[in-house]
Amino acid sequence: MNPDQKKYDAIVIGASAGGLYIMIRILKLLPANFNIPIIVVQHRAKDERTLLEEVLQQKCKVKIKQADEKELIQPGNVYFAPPDYHLLIENDGTFSLNCDPPVNYSRPSIDVLFETAADVYKQRLLAIILTGANKDGSYGIKKIALQGGTTIAQLPETADYPEMPRAAISTGHVQLVLDADAIGQFLLNTMKNQDVC
Amino acid sequence: MIANEEYRQFLESVRFVYGYDFTEYAEASVIRRISAFMDGKKINSLKDLGKMVLKDETAFEHFIQEITVNVTEMFRDPFFYKSLRKNVINRLATYPFIKIWIAGCSTGEEVYSMAILFREEGLLERTIIYATDINQDALQKARNGISSITHMKSFTENYLKAGGKKSFSDYYKAKYNAVLWDKSLRQNIVFSAHNLAMDRSFNEFQLILCRNVLIYFNQSLQNKVISLFYESLCPFGFLGLGNKESLLFSEKQKCFEEVDKREKIFMRTK
Numbered sequence: 001m002n003p004d005q006k007k008y009d010a011i012v013i014g015a016s017a018g019g020l021y022i023m024i025r026i027l028k029l030l031p032a033n034f035n036i037p038i039i040v041v042q043h044r045a046k047d048e049r050t051l052l053e054e055v056l057q058q059k060c061k062v063k064i065k066q067a068d069e070k071e072l073i074q075p076g077n078v079y080f081a082p083p084d085y086h087l088l089i090e091n092d093g094t095f096s097l098n099c100d101p102p103v104n105y106s107r108p109s110i111d112v113l114f115e116t117a118a119d120v121y122k123q124r125l126l127a128i129i130l131t132g133a134n135k136d137g138s139y140g141i142k143k144i145a146l147q148g149g150t151t152i153a154q155l156p157e158t159a160d161y162p163e164m165p166r167a168a169i170s171t172g173h174v175q176l177v178l179d180a181d182a183i184g185q186f187l188l189n190t191m192k193n194q195d196v197c
Numbered sequence: 198m199i200a201n202e203e204y205r206q207f208l209e210s211v212r213f214v215y216g217y218d219f220t221e222y223a224e225a226s227v228i229r230r231i232s233a234f235m236d237g238k239k240i241n242s243l244k245d246l247g248k249m250v251l252k253d254e255t256a257f258e259h260f261i262q263e264i265t266v267n268v269t270e271m272f273r274d275p276f277f278y279k280s281l282r283k284n285v286i287n288r289l290a291t292y293p294f295i296k297i298w299i300a301g302c303s304t305g306e307e308v309y310s311m312a313i314l315f316r317e318e319g320l321l322e323r324t325i326i327y328a329t330d331i332n333q334d335a336l337q338k339a340r341n342g343i344s345s346i347t348h349m350k351s352f353t354e355n356y357l358k359a360g361g362k363k364s365f366s367d368y369y370k371a372k373y374n375a376v377l378w379d380k381s382l383r384q385n386i387v388f389s390a391h392n393l394a395m396d397r398s399f400n401e402f403q404l405i406l407c408r409n410v411l412i413y414f415n416q417s418l419q420n421k422v423i424s425l426f427y428e429s430l431c432p433f434g435f436l437g438l439g440n441k442e443s444l445l446f447s448e449k450q451k452c453f454e455e456v457d458k459r460e461k462i463f464m465r466t467k
Contacts, residue, residue: 068441069412069441069442069443070416070445070446082440082441084440085412085441088223088225088226088229089225090223090224091201091224091225096223096225096226096412097412097441098223098226098412098413099267099268099269099409099412099439100226100229100230100267100268101268112229115229116225116229119225119228
């Protein structure tokens with residue numbers, strides 16, 4: 001089956017340096033009723049509280065919000081990890097946050113989100129690694145692929161900072177390498193194949 | 198990967214044998230910490246971990262210290278401290294004698310931050326700070342009053358943003374790669390072990406801080422712990438939580454008023 005024909009319970013995205021611009025490019029393509037929850041770790045300054053969400057919401061139709069402690073994950077939302085907390089997925093489909101030490105010098109860390117999402121969603125998970133200047137997310141990508149999930153990296157040549165997608169690709173566990181427009185199109189395609197609920 | 202059923206059995210055994218109850222902690226965080234411990238010790242399964250820690254108390258102690266340690270910083274979320282200065286200090290100053298409980302104090306950075314703030318506000322002499330944590334190693338570090346020098350630059354920035362009135366370096370001596378907090382800050386601090394999941398209230402306080410601890414608990418335990426704080430606060434006493442924490446899962450929610458919504462400072466009003 002083509003990966004865009006599969007059914008997904010969640011989409012996780014990791015981005016670091018250069019992420020805001022590409023995030024806008026992808027998320028603004030999505031309709032307000034996009035039917036798969038999207039959960040994002042974007043590396044951000046710790047004393048910036050909600051600016052990222054506010055900027056994105058102005059450009060996007062789909063609802064953008066910061067993930068709350070114990071919040072139930074629901075379609076139609078794009079959730080962002082809050083600054084200075086790790087974002088984790090619980091088995092009951094809720095978020096939890098923690099203040100454990102930075103992973104890959106990052107809090108929130110992409111690996112922490114990806115690893116816990118892999119445990120919960122297994123093959124019904126789509127993971128995307130975008131621009132960034134470090135290696136965060138690579139370990140998570142591997143774990144997601146090994147659990148049967150789908151993995152995508154931004155085409156490094158099109159990334160402002162190619163190190164992060166490159167590191168993910170070098171694990172050998174990235175299935176698709178796409179530019180921003182193709183990633184957006186991929187998301188729109190997957191939307192058509194979800195269960196009607 | 199740790200299977201769910203196995204995980205629950207392991208926590209039940211730990212509770213049965215040692216009385217430490219992690220069954221109401223947020224699972225994803227505990228599982229990550231247990232996995233990290235197992236990786237570090239090259240333990241392959243939860244069954245093997247169980248064999249190791251359930252028979253050997255020393256091994257268990259080591260395990261507990263590793264999975265319950267939290268990290269913190271001086272004046273973390275500086276605007277929280279600024280809000281304390283603005284919204285809470287004046288009212289606390291009306292008490293002849295002030296008791297504060299810092300629950301989940303970890304290695305003590307928040308405790309020393311509060312001691313500095315209360316010194317600058319002229320209240321430290323008539324204040325007692327009870328600082329508690331589940332983790333004995335962390336408590337010992339807190340008692341020693343030594344922090345790594347690594348983060349002093351960001352601590353100093355935090356101190357200034359928190360409305361610090363002096364020079365941050367007045368409060369510590371730096372040597373080699375560590376800093377020693379001014380010993381006079383410590384004279385009214387009582388460090389003691391307390392397990393929020395199991396232990397009861399032990400005094401009545403005008404101010405309780407418990408920041409970034411509740412996020413490690415599930416809703417049911419959060420509710421119990423907020424009730425414990427409620428019982429431990431005097432009427433019109435204050436409760437300060439972490440930036441992303443709330444009273445949402447507490448049956449006592451209506452007994453509190455928001456003093457500062459953004460900084461998560463509440464007052465017991467009923």
